[in-house]
Amino acid sequence: MISATEDEPLHVLDLPQVYESPSGTDLIKALALLTLQPRNFGASAEAVKGPAVHPTGVNRYLTQIISSPLSWLQTDELREAVWDAAAARLSERSGRTAMPAMSRVFDVPTGSVEDYTLTLHEPSLTADNLGMKTWVSSYLLSRRLHNLLDSAPKLVPSAPTDISITSNKLRALELGSGTGLVGLAFAALRGKSATIHLTDLPEIVPNLAHNAALNIELMNRTEATVTTGVLDWSEVPEPQPTAEERFDVILAADPLYSPKHPGWLAQTIGAWLSRGLDARVLTEMPLRDAYLPQVQELRDRMAQLGLGVIEEGEEVGYDDWQGADGDALAVKCWWAVWGWSEKV
Template sequence: MISADSDEPLHVLDLPQLYTKPSATDLLKALELLAVQPRSFGSSAHEAVKRPAVQPAGVAQYLTSIISSSLKWLESDELREAVWDAAAARLSERSGRAAMPAMSRVFNIPASSKEEFTLTLHEPSLTSDNLGNKTWVSSYLLSRRLHNLLESTPQLVPATSTTQKDSSTLRALELGAGTGLVGLSFAVLRGALATIHLTDLPAIVPNLEHNVKLNTELLEKSDATVTTGVLDWSVAPDPLPSQDERYDIILAADPLYSPEHPKWLVNTIKRWLSRGLDARVVVEMPLRDAYLPQVQEFRSRMGDIGLAVVEEGEEIGYDDWEGADGESVEVRCWWSVWGWSEKI
């Protein structure tokens, strides 16, 4: 028998060996012990969400031996398939973040300097055309910063829309919500004082809806109101939203990953942001070299429509992709809060 609770990591020879014809249960327990989760977004570049309790030497060979074995001593084809699938998943996980299967991840978000809450998010397995279903480091950093922004920027508290039942209720919109981490964090933090609409492209929204349901208990406890929907930045709504349909605050994290996005994003903000001087846009994005021209274009276009930076800063996070040396990738991110210039 093996234990995941030991302080000392196991050697691969401590795992069930095929020549002993171990049961499917013992093999599946061993394979669960070898599961690798993506690295955390925390302050340490070397921390993983969950470290295997087995020394890495020989693990790949062990997994390959299981995949190539007939496992003929097991009682059914279903059991053999389960073991092969688990071994293949463990081998894929060791090929990097993009090779990992679908997973649910837990994020701890501060509600104050002393309290925090936990969100659970599902991330489907990644392909080149569904990267919006991944949680990105800038989303995590912005979610952890939100409670400070809400406390330090009084203008984020009042709302001016005449359609609201309560004039203290904010109407918030998240653009490119992805897995929903930022928007759900905002919803829990504001509770009954805000409603938020989480939006993304059609392929992303089903998982976004699923993540809202995963956190139903916390949202109900917080008395938060969250809705989801499709919003394509490249398509202008017809008719354009009225002042009563616009939002007091717009949130976006890591929204630029194509040359068209600065223009589309700023045009979308212009259409949907309330014209009140207390309206705000809160954005965080990575400062990756390849995308710096797009960040600069975003800043320029925001100024062109009459928005100015109220507050901004930079911070360091660690993405859950591994670099060439196997370490977490350090990412410098820029966060900013924008408001309308009093001149317009």
């Protein structure tokens, strides 16, 4: 019987070996023990794993299974299942981009007894669909939202005559939603007092809409209103949005990964943010050395629009971009709440 404790991890030699002609069931159970999940984003650098198996020799063990004809197993279907499981375990050890599609569960603090739980689907990643990955800054902002939404001044319209408000509901827009963690967290926390429109590029929106549908039970329970759609920052909206079309809150997490993004992002915020003094922009982004000039450019461009930082801070999370057997990657992030410095 395969068993392990936290203090006494299994050795790969404790697992069923190919030369022993183990049953397909035993092989599949052993391969399940070797499943690796992406790292946590939180304050701990520990990986999320199943029962511990010492990593020494695991890659060789998996390769032996993949290269074996498994001729003692009775059906092609069983052999395929074992090979597929072994290949998946090997890919998980080849870095985050090699991992297969997955569903991930995130807890969203509410400031009360019960946290909310969101389920997000992430497709298998390639170099051209990194927007479908949940990034650490999104995770950190989603966990900070319940505090930011109650910060002074509160993110609610001060004047009921503000023409940007429809039916007394706060109107929110998320830019570069990715998997939708921040926007869906905002929706659940705000419930029936707000509507939110989650946006991204055309190739990302289908998975974004899928994630909104995955969380329909929570959205219904909190009476949240969520829509999704395409919004390309590089395109200047023509005609310019009217006061009724603008949003009271704009959210953006990890929005800068191209030299063009500071200008595009500021341009989009300037077009879509309500001109009311209670309008807010909530951002969080990693302070990676290569992108520090872009962060500063964004600050400059926001100031040119008349937007200043009302509240800000730094925090550290652990991204899952490193290989599953490598060291956790600590990422310092900067969060900020922006508001109009004067009536625009």
